[in-house]
Amino acid sequence: MPDQVLFAIEVTLNGLMAGVLYALVALGFVLIFKASGIFNYAQGVMALFAALTLVGIMDGQVPFAHLINVVFGTNVHHFGWTVPALLAIALTMVVMVGFAWAVNRLVLRHLVNQVPIILFMATIGLAYFLEGLGDMMWGADIKKLDVGLPQGINGWIDSTTFDAFGYGFFIDNLDIVATLIAAILVTGLVLFSQYTKQGRALRAVADDHQAALSVGISLSFIWVLVWSIAGFVALVAGIMWGAKSGVQFSLSLIALKALPVLMLGGFTSIPGAIVGGLIIGMGEKLFEFLVGAPYLGGATEIWFAYVLALVFLVFRPQGLFGEKIIERV
């Protein structure tokens, strides 16, 4: 095979792996949007916050150390212990559940029945707040996150493809693990929503709030539940991205990349989020490789996803798998 084709295949594969990570963030959006009709802009910052908290707990950092030092003139920074990864993940999950509860208790409960744009703005406010909180609690410097996931080039794929084509594909072990974890996560979510009582309640709420209320499902509990699940998904996404490129503010910008993913897949569809993520991940890498870098001066990944989604929506306004939009006067 000619080199160009091999490169293109490698780029495609890597794009698919990146797409999995976009899909993970998009998944959190879809869950909340389905259950409560809220377009949760804060999802990306939740991933950042979860990753920051995880690193902070693992390293035994003192929360708000900087603030405490300034106010009381002390000099604390670390407790002096390290926490094993699994325990730290569990503790972070507790924090995320607490966050979900607080959001529902303090914000969403007071905004019931508002128009969607107001709720959307509230989640932007939430994103700002959470970003500031994360920086205050754990400091704004770039942190390394290492929960023991394998990293680096996958030797087996490299040597196999080298034997077959005379050119070894570079595929990161981390991406493969991310794909596996994403698959497990999605399967788990599907099983949860199909076979458990709470999962069924979740789907009922997504279908019709009032009907769900009338059969005795507690809306506020379901919302806390769904925000907790979204927090969990954010944590997983945060771990993956954090392990890949360090825990830093740009992590929250992946949330914006998840938006075109959502548009492609449709706001209400879990399979849509996955397929959309794969298409965007693959599309932007291929476009950069075939058109962007040679002809347009590179860095087309910044906007390609949005323009693709825009063009796509002109032909299919509800996305790939979204519910058909029916409008009545």
Added chain:
Amino acid sequence: MLYREAGDFKTSYAQDNQTFPLKLDRFGYYCILGVAVFVIPFVINDYWVNAVFLPFLIYAIAAIGLNILVGYCGQLSLGTGGFMAVGAYACYKLMTAFPEISILVHVLLAGGITAAVGVVFGLPSLRIKGFYLAVATLAAQFFLVWLFNRVAWFYNYSASGQISAPERAVLGVNITGANVEPWAAYLFCLAFLVASAWIARNLTRGATGRRWMAIRDMDIAAEIIGVNPLRAKLSAFAVSSFFVGIAGALFFAVYLGAVEVGEAFGIQKSFLVLFMVIIGGLGSIFGSFAGAAFMVLLPVFLKNALVGGLGWPTDLATHLEIMIVGALIIIFLIVEPHGFAQLWRITKEKLRLWPFPH
């Protein structure tokens, strides 16, 4: 007692339809305008102009523009930063290509060019609605910023990739460049703001504005009663982008002087202006002013209080500032989702009966 409409008689439709039908409101408006034109320029210094007045005036123009699109026509847009960049770069190219023409013309033309770009990116709004449209406008934001970053023609092949405003004068007084008197820059922006508000107010209460509002309230119903959605939506995009483009041109030429596109016109700017519009009040010109004032003054106030008053390090103060801004936005939305404009309306209602509400 103080705020009365009793005894304020109108004898013609024209009088009844004026922007400030009450004598007291009219008087207040002329007072504020008089103070803004004849008093403030003589008392302000460099710090006040650069920290408070210029950002307020310029953001108020941008907020009026976005309010026309979001508040009056109901088309949610997150591309404001990108459109401001169009205004800035158009102004820069015009200033350097035609140095002999007045900068007034350049700023207006920059607005016109932005309007054309806005119409192009507004075309999808005919098919895409609501949040889908909001995300679609993000395409404008990212694409435009990328374009100005990558295509060297836009920044005249300068080595740094920045654009910086050359020295230009109006009526013999420097407006842009290094040697600008604070009052001159202030008056220049004030003139644009007053004109923008006047145009926007009169557009929104006329037939055009009613078409926009019909589209906002329900586009299908509006179509049935004879509003052409193509013309209404695209005209909203054009007018809105015109104002946003002017704001971008002023932001670059008068306020900052030198601009790096990703930093000055990034996605954060889009959100900032959207916050102004929402906190000020959707569908209200007064709200655009109030929102812009609030979002400009809040960081200045917090910074002075935390860094100056408590002696905190700046990075910590910045983090707390982000938290406070976020929390305030949420609190505002909970307390009064319709923003300052609604608060002002309620206050006026109360004042009419005060101090004898029964």
